[in-house]
Amino acid sequence: MRATRMDGPGLVRAAQAGDRAARDELVAAHLPMVYTIVRQVLGGHPDADDVTQDVMVRALRQLPALRSPESFRPWLAAIALRHVSTHQHRMSRAAAHTAPLDEAVGLADAGAAFEDVTVFEVELSAQRRQVQRAARWLNPEDRALLSLWWLEVAGHLTRAELAEALGVSVIHAGVRVQRMRTQLDLSRTIVAALDARPVCPELDAETAGWDGVAGPLWRKRLARHVRGCPVCLRAAVDLVETDRLLPNLVLLPAPAALVAAVLARSEHTGTAGVGGSGADAVAGAGHGGAAAATGRVRAAAAAHPVVATVAAGALAAGITAVAVGPTRPEEPPPPGVASAASTGTLRTGSFSLESANAAGRFVSVSGDLGMLTQVGPGTTATARRQATFQVVAGLADARCFSFRVQDGRYLRHASWRVRLDENIGTDLFRGDATFCAWPGGTPGTVTLEASNYRGWFLRHRGDELWVDQSKGADAFGADDSFLVRPPLAG
Template identity: 50%
Template sequence: MDGRQWRSTIAAAQAGDRQALDDLVAGWLPLVYNVVGRALNGHADVDDVVQETMLRAVDNLGSLRDPDSFRSWLMAIAMRQIRDRARRRSPQQLDESAAREATDFAELTVLRLQLEGQRREVAEAVRWLDDEDRQLLSLWWLEVAGELTRRELAAAVGISRQHAAVRVQRMKERLETSRGIVRALDGACPGLRELTGRWDGRPDSVWRKRLARHIRGCAYCGDARDSVVPAERLLVGIALVPLPVGFTLSLALGGKTAAAATSVGWSAKMLGVLTKPAVAVTASATIVAGGAYVVTTPHTPPPRVAVTPTAASTHRQPSPTAPPAPSPSATKERTELYGSVVDAVDKAPDPDTPPAALPHRPASGLTSSAGAHATMNHRGDSVTFSGQGYVLVRWQISPQYRAGSLVMPSWTGLKGKLFHVASGGGRRMDDRTSGTDTTATGMGSAATGFDVLPSGTQQMWQNEYFYLDGSVTLTQNERGADYGLNVFPTTREAIEKDIGTGPDDGVIRYGLVRDTGKDDTPVPQYVTRARPADPATVAQRSRV
């Protein structure tokens, strides 16, 4: 995530552009969450520190003179909030709250990214670092992943680059010691078992030194049968941990539970920020699931968006309380409003159930800026379609090269209408792909690691089909997980042949028709009529 690519967005947000400010918060929240989460090792205060960091960043955005320095500026704010939080709490409070934590950030990293082998070992070794080392590691982790430069790391910590080099080297040495401890604890050394009989299971510096001393003098624990891969190489393959489900909901409520909503919460604070000269608008602010917030004027209600509950039905379910019967014309207008249904997480249909009939839509033909076949393997690759017809997007996911969090492609500059009409290719990408390796799916395996979709993202199939009446640009936004897209115009007949192929013909499952033939056909996620400077900032919940 390069701050320089955000120059125009930052400048627009400083000038009071609501969408730019929305994009800025949504785009940088995951990075802040990972820095704070690792620095505090998943402590209960993570949510509060992240919230305060983002609030202060928005509050002081007008004081940022150079948009190119936004990334290091934001990281410096995060580190200050982390240190302030430590100063505000007594050692007794920290120990008591730490004891109450059921899941630390190291465990979350392992679980959410499904890490194995030495990558899991590195993530778990973080537990053994002191607070100061963990704070530095949270930044160095981003440096080796290409998300931060050494200059920005030093600026965030508030030291010179030379001092940062020394600090990082010492931290790496303690990290390697901690990796050895994780390996040894997974082993079966009788001497180590006897030593840890008095240990309460909570990593700390005292036990790190004791265990390290044992390992150095123990032939069993010190025998590294497998070659140890340098931490730098392993960290490159560990992407950002996705935001947890409900994370932004706690922000909207201004605390951990709905009870906190009675006090001045995040939304109210944001409204106060937005009325300041740096970002002056007259508006109300509401947190949304993508990690950003939507700003709406008091007299303009937000568009109604109905989420499709399952793959088998893209129609909205009736409300629990039956409303007064509307007129037929009003019903038609409401149920067929374009954009009223947006893709959402869905369940896999029965693999042996053939798809419904694909409705007929006019297809006069499409033109493609990339010719007959666009192959998009790198970040920033894009293709623009214009006209009327069907588009095939075929996924090629490559966890064997680089597994981690997958940043979804996005559709920008939409004019007209774009629908998600069908899914095929004989499989969902989370279907099992091996008869011998029970962990292997199209998203990865225990041996390679797994690609992880952003929370709330619909699971893709091998082939995804879309219908366009207008023009739109699709951009590959690869960051973290390695993937490619093959994109080209197709026909209704080709779609029917693909989705009509079932298990009897050697594939895993029949395809799925999502098209209703009307405007309540689902709109894909990550679509916008805008043309943001960074297409990766397009919101998951499309508003078209």
């Protein structure tokens, strides 16, 4: 039966093989999960629909390369987390993480996405709204993790799928969840204390210089008072445990325009990638394409209750009357040159990588994070060792490369930040730890493209190493170009 295929790998395989009906059903079944993750992390930001659409189109483009159809759901969640993280880095921090002071102390929050009954379709309790507000005090990584944990507690993800989406082991995922919960519970206590009337005079004094930004810095400052204040702790005494508030989570029904836009763009997404712009695809849905999309949504809705949640909003509004915002430009194609693997600029063996535009600064690690570090004759043996890598055949693609350090860990990108991690053997990890080499922007240099995100390249932002999307040949200057040097350590 079709319903049996819905949650199984058979549907994924059919979509990979080019079955358009299967692809549309896959989109309809999983769009609510992606939309929930994006809205959870971005809140009421107006880009949430656009980011969700980009995630789904990116996933469809990369679907033929997915080796384990059984891992589709955590693989999709990982793409959503990475895309949201990239979007956050490109938004101004103030716009992404600012909560007005009146909202923080409990006045009406008209912009909170999870309080909007037209979006969530249920009336949230005061304490569930409080959890959403408390989440704004978390750092971006913990907010993303909260969105996955919330889905886990509500039964939409398993712990193993959560771990795979994060690219870590189940044990490590448990540790990270526990740490996040500790910070969330502390944030709930702070919010409850700020909501209390009358407010604790000492807490009021502590917030005298506060600009209203709910974030980790002020969480740490206020926590020093709240933890030891009986007045503030009394305000939180009746709080229900967070995990008891979450099981009733309803996946957010995606807006009709978003459903239509994704289905229309999927119509132009074959096994080789996306053809035509998103705007063209949506325009094509305005006539016969919309009728076909409507039929596919109806068919999918009949097969799965989650799809029905999506379809109800889409069909009630009428897919033919869609209006969507501007879509992002498509990713640039890989550089039209021979791979460095064949030109000799990079090969397997022991090497160090020097920045092309920061002389004497080498790709290195500080703790677990990738950095550019000044290394020269007078630096320590440890610093030289941290800037030396064993270049091996790519874990995900033998035509590309992976970079291993002495203790066996690999450089990989996680939420676009470059870091060191042990090989946990997942497809996600292997893709994150594989970089394809191309001649760089200046003669004699090499640039490294993420094997699982074509058009995204290793580059330095100041001294930090990230994977960023290139918008053209001069997008990064020479920040993404490196000189291959003999190993700094033997």
